[in-house]
Every structure is written in structure tokens, then in C-alpha cells.
Amino acid sequence: MSTIAPAFARLNLPSPEEYNKRKVALISGITGQDGSYLTELLLDKGYEVHGIIRRSSSFNTGRLHHLFDDASIERPGKFKLHYGDLSDSTNLVYIIASVQPTEIYNLGAQSHVKVSFEMAEYTGDVDGLGTLRLLDAIRTCGLEKHVRFYQASTSELYGKVVETPQSETTPFYPRSPYGVAKLYAYWIVVNYRESYGIYACNGILFNHESPRRGRTFVTRKISRAVADISLGKQSCLYLGNIDAQRDWGHARDYVEGMWLMLQQPKPDDFVLATGETHPVREYIEKAFACVDVKLKWSGSGVDEEAVDTKTGKVVVKVDARYFRPAEVDLLLGDPAKAERLLGWKRRVDFDSLVKEMVAADVKAAKSLVEDQN
Ligand code: NDP
Ligand code: GDR
Structure with missing residues (x-):
């Protein structure tokens, strides 16, 4: 027993x-x-x-x-x-x-x-x-x-x-x-x-992402779709509230903070964040820019969409299915306590995070295409 x-x-x-x-x-x-x-x-x-x-x-x-x-x-x-x-x-x-x-x-x-x-x-x-x-x-x-x-x-x-x-x-x-x-x-x-x-x-x-992020979280959903759209495997990305703002860091930096919290003389609670916030819309634009696609937005609310300015095709559409009954509109963290007492500091910035995630998904999507050929 x-x-x-x-x-x-x-x-x-x-x-x-x-x-x-x-x-x-x-x-x-x-x-x-x-x-x-x-x-x-x-x-x-x-x-x-x-x-x-x-x-x-x-x-x-x-x-x-x-x-x-x-x-x-x-x-x-x-x-x-x-x-x-x-x-x-x-x-x-x-x-x-x-x-x-x-x-x-x-x-x-x-x-x-x-x-x-x-x-x-x-x-x-x-x-x-x-x-x-x-x-x-x-x-x-x-x-x-x-x-x-x-x-x-x-x-x-x-x-x-x-x-x-x-x-x-x-x-x-x-x-x-x-x-x-x-x-x-x-x-x-x-x-x-x-x-x-x-x-x-x-x-x-606060939110932390990486190429290992679950595929239904917004950053990874976007990076995968951008990779697949750039290779002609998907036509359009459907999303919910693209005006929500998040403080996004890299998961590898954040697990180091977890470990540091357990190495102190006394237990305490700490915020880990980057101190910067970005709308989902900015993540979308920067992710598409990684594959040389510039977006043009039109419409508003659930009718908003974006076209690829080169092809004129709709590549992003807002879809009411992905809205939440109640939303968290804005997250922006202050990591000062962790920086001061733990000596913690995030290393990866927003632009590098977007690039790393899109590059990893483009690489994975390409190798899948090669495997299928
Ligand atoms: P993931 O969703 O990637 O991983 C969750 C893990 O929990 C998986 O290993 C999952 O197992 C396991 N799990 C789910 N249900 C159970 C259960 N009933 N019993 C035991 N294990 C279970 O989350 P993240 O790695 O992104 O996040 C880790 C933690 O940090 C979570 O608690 C999350 O809520 C929290 N968090 C995450 C943030 C982020 O931005 N990533 C920010 C702040 C907090 P399986 O693989 O089988 O599904
Ligand atoms: P979040 O992460 O809810 O902040 O929780 P998520 O990536 O799911 O959403 C971030 C924001 O994007 C908006 N959004 C969409 N989200 C998803 N998943 N799918 C969509 O299609 C979509 N379109 C827009 C959301 O409405 C939201 O505003 C994550 C999780 O890891 C939690 O476990 C963790 O505690 C918090 O981060 C900090």
C-alpha cells in the first residue's frame, strides 16, 4: 500500500x-x-x-x-x-x-x-x-x-x-x-x-514563449501559420482579439528565474517579465515580415482582415470563435524585484523572439515538405 x-x-x-x-x-x-x-x-x-x-x-x-x-x-x-x-x-x-x-x-x-x-x-x-x-x-x-x-x-x-x-x-x-x-x-x-x-x-x-510553445497559444499559432502560408501549405490565419497586449519573453530565460527563486536564503514571491508590452497585431506584422510579407489591414472588429500587399490575398482574418468571454487587455510587468534580489535579467528581446520562433517553424515546415517529396 x-x-x-x-x-x-x-x-x-x-x-x-x-x-x-x-x-x-x-x-x-x-x-x-x-x-x-x-x-x-x-x-x-x-x-x-x-x-x-x-x-x-x-x-x-x-x-x-x-x-x-x-x-x-x-x-x-x-x-x-x-x-x-x-x-x-x-x-x-x-x-x-x-x-x-x-x-x-x-x-x-x-x-x-x-x-x-x-x-x-x-x-x-x-x-x-x-x-x-x-x-x-x-x-x-x-x-x-x-x-x-x-x-x-x-x-x-x-x-x-x-x-x-x-x-x-x-x-x-x-x-x-x-x-x-x-x-x-x-x-x-x-x-x-x-x-x-x-x-x-x-x-x-508574464507570458514566455519559444519554438517549443504549445501550438494553440497565439505566438506559436502565428509563427506556424506564417511558415505554412509562406510555403503555400495554408492560405489564411484566423485569430481572435488582436488588440490584446502582452509582455512576452523567452521561456529559456524564465526557467533560470524559477531556479534562482529556490536558491535564496528566504522564500519570497517574484515577478518575471520584460518590462515591455506589445499588441498581438505587432507580433503578427513582425512574424510576416520575417518571410518578406508586408500586411495591409482593413475593416474593424470581427470584420478586420489583412492582405499580403504583394499578392493581394487575405492572409489574416479576425474570427469571433477565438474571442474569450472576458479578456485580459493589457499585461506589462515590472521585474525590478527579481533583477535586484535574484540578479535575474531576461536576455532575449521581442524582435529576436519573433525571429527565432518563425525561423524554427519555417525550418520544420520545410523539412516536412522534403520528407513528403
Ligand atoms: P504547457 O501547457 O506547455 O505544459 C503544461 C504541463 O502540465 C504539461 O506537461 C501537461 O502535461 C501538464 N499537465 C496538464 N494537466 C496535468 C495534470 N492533471 N496533472 C499533471 N500534469 C498535468 O505550459 P507551460 O510550460 O507554458 O507553463 C508551465 C506552467 O507555468 C503552467 O502551470 C502554466 O500555467 C504556468 N505559466 C505559464 C506561462 C507561459 O507564458 N508559458 C506564464 C505564467 C505561468 P501534458 O503534456 O500531458 O499535457
Ligand atoms: P494567454 O496566452 O491567454 O496570455 O495565456 P495566449 O497566447 O493564449 O493569448 C494571448 C492573447 O492573444 C489573444 N488571441 C489569441 N489567443 C489564442 N490562444 N488563440 C488565438 O487565436 C488568439 N487570437 C487572439 C488572446 O485573446 C490573448 O489576449 C498564456 C498561458 O501560457 C497561460 O498559461 C499563462 O499563465 C499566461 O500566458 C501568462
Whole structure:
């Protein structure tokens, strides 16, 4: 019975000092964008990395595939995946008791804001209560003084604009079931830190992207469409609110900030952001510019569209299907606290991010075309 494991772990625990001589990380959401970059970072730093993966009928470890091929990582025990789910408390207790991590990164979530309106209860369960389950699993295993905990909090907590730039002291006003679930997670982390002395941090991260970004998030949806349109594989890109503004950074920079938060003398909450904001429309224009397409816009609201000025063909159309019941209009973060106390600084700027994402998708689309020929 797995319930025996925590008692066993508690009885055999070394002192926190002895316990923390090891570097063992456990990552929920390891198969996601951030999970894959964080795994690379931690393996480079000499950690033993364990990840929680969901059982899926289709292959879901694509973002980690290159790590399986790396002979230096294949050493037994250096990198290991465990089946689990944030909705399953017993399983989380069992994994923590057997891995005995020194750091836990809770990146697992139903992370799509629009989907959260359709799956509100599930999102609340996984993103909100899932965080509580992990924290309680730490306590059940008697590890509250041993383990350091990172929570993937989000700029979606700010939601409706109360002030800009948004910092650690800006009041929250979430605008989606996702944001509300993450609000619960944020506060339960603060509460368990204050109640039980767990070293637990909220990283309030603004949007961060990369060529590994999920394909239904707006930046990746655009970069893929631009690649496919430039190769004649797609004719038009359909989008929702293109006037929303986001503070977009690169995921690789942000996972470094996550790690830094767990290396401090005291736990605290930090914003990671670039301090710049850009409308979705600008991302679209810059992405098309990467393949030498200049756009001309016409119409407004749900009738807005853009043509390729060379061909006169419509390549972007606004589509009401992609609008959300409530929108977050403007995100602009103030990373001053993280810069000052963690020494964190983003490296990749907006233009470089757009170029990297489009170039990666053009390369992938071309190799697919070659494979098919
Ligand atoms: P992704 O959507 O790329 O990855 C989410 C991960 O969570 C995947 O590994 C997914 O598994 C896993 N997951 C989903 N449901 C469950 C569940 N029930 N139990 C266990 N694991 C589950 O997200 P990102 O990598 O972009 O983001 C990482 C975290 O940071 C998320 O919590 C997100 O909400 C948060 N965040 C992200 C920001 C961003 O801009 N990227 C900004 C701020 C916060 P599977 O692969 O099987 O689907
Ligand atoms: P967001 O990211 O909701 O900010 O959440 P997303 O890329 O989904 O949307 C950004 C903005 O673009 C607008 N938009 C569209 N979005 C999508 N996905 N698809 C479209 O077709 C489209 N057209 C316009 C959206 O309305 C929105 O304003 C991301 C996630 O990673 C969260 O998990 C994370 O917490 C936050 O970033 C910070």
C-alpha cells in the first residue's frame, strides 16, 4: 500500500542539512514548454531530475526526446519519469516519498486560458487543488522543512487592469477560470509558507514563449501559420482579439528565474517579465515580415482582415470563435524585484523572439515538405 511510504520516509529522514547535500528535483508538467527547458537547465547544473508525466494514448514526451538520446544523461537515476497526475493525491505522496526531492517545481496545469472557460471545474481541480495536493503530500512525507517548492503563478492573476506596470504589490483581479484557479494556488502557497514554514515561492511569470510553445497559444499559432502560408501549405490565419497586449519573453530565460527563486536564503514571491508590452497585431506584422510579407489591414472588429500587399490575398482574418468571454487587455510587468534580489535579467528581446520562433517553424515546415517529396 502506498500509504505506508510517507510514514517510512518520515522515520528515515536525515536532518535538513544532511538531506540537502543532494540535488534532486521533481518537476510536475515536465512534458510542457517550461518543463523541458527547466530539465535541461537542472541537468546542466548536476541535478538528478524526476518528472511527473500523464498517461496518454498518444506520445507526449516529444519536448524531452533529445534528452533521452543524450548518452551523458542516460546514466541510471540521472533523469527519470514517473506516471502521475495532479488530481491524484495518493500518487503524489508516493512519488515524493520515493524520490525524496530537494526541490519541487509545480509547472503542471491546464494552462490554456480560453479552454478554462469550457473546462472550468477541471481547471480549478488541477491548477488550484492540484497545488494544495502537492503541498499536502510534502507535509504527509514529513518534508516541510527539507524541500523547496516553486509554484508556477501567472500574470493572469492581474487580469483586469488596476495599475501598470504590474508588480508583486499590484492587487489581483483574475478574468478567467484559469486565473481564478491560479489565484487559489498562489494563496495556498503563501498560506503554507506562513503556517508550516515550507520554503515555497510564487513565480508570477508574464507570458514566455519559444519554438517549443504549445501550438494553440497565439505566438506559436502565428509563427506556424506564417511558415505554412509562406510555403503555400495554408492560405489564411484566423485569430481572435488582436488588440490584446502582452509582455512576452523567452521561456529559456524564465526557467533560470524559477531556479534562482529556490536558491535564496528566504522564500519570497517574484515577478518575471520584460518590462515591455506589445499588441498581438505587432507580433503578427513582425512574424510576416520575417518571410518578406508586408500586411495591409482593413475593416474593424470581427470584420478586420489583412492582405499580403504583394499578392493581394487575405492572409489574416479576425474570427469571433477565438474571442474569450472576458479578456485580459493589457499585461506589462515590472521585474525590478527579481533583477535586484535574484540578479535575474531576461536576455532575449521581442524582435529576436519573433525571429527565432518563425525561423524554427519555417525550418520544420520545410523539412516536412522534403520528407513528403
Ligand atoms: P504547457 O501547457 O506547455 O505544459 C503544461 C504541463 O502540465 C504539461 O506537461 C501537461 O502535461 C501538464 N499537465 C496538464 N494537466 C496535468 C495534470 N492533471 N496533472 C499533471 N500534469 C498535468 O505550459 P507551460 O510550460 O507554458 O507553463 C508551465 C506552467 O507555468 C503552467 O502551470 C502554466 O500555467 C504556468 N505559466 C505559464 C506561462 C507561459 O507564458 N508559458 C506564464 C505564467 C505561468 P501534458 O503534456 O500531458 O499535457
Ligand atoms: P494567454 O496566452 O491567454 O496570455 O495565456 P495566449 O497566447 O493564449 O493569448 C494571448 C492573447 O492573444 C489573444 N488571441 C489569441 N489567443 C489564442 N490562444 N488563440 C488565438 O487565436 C488568439 N487570437 C487572439 C488572446 O485573446 C490573448 O489576449 C498564456 C498561458 O501560457 C497561460 O498559461 C499563462 O499563465 C499566461 O500566458 C501568462
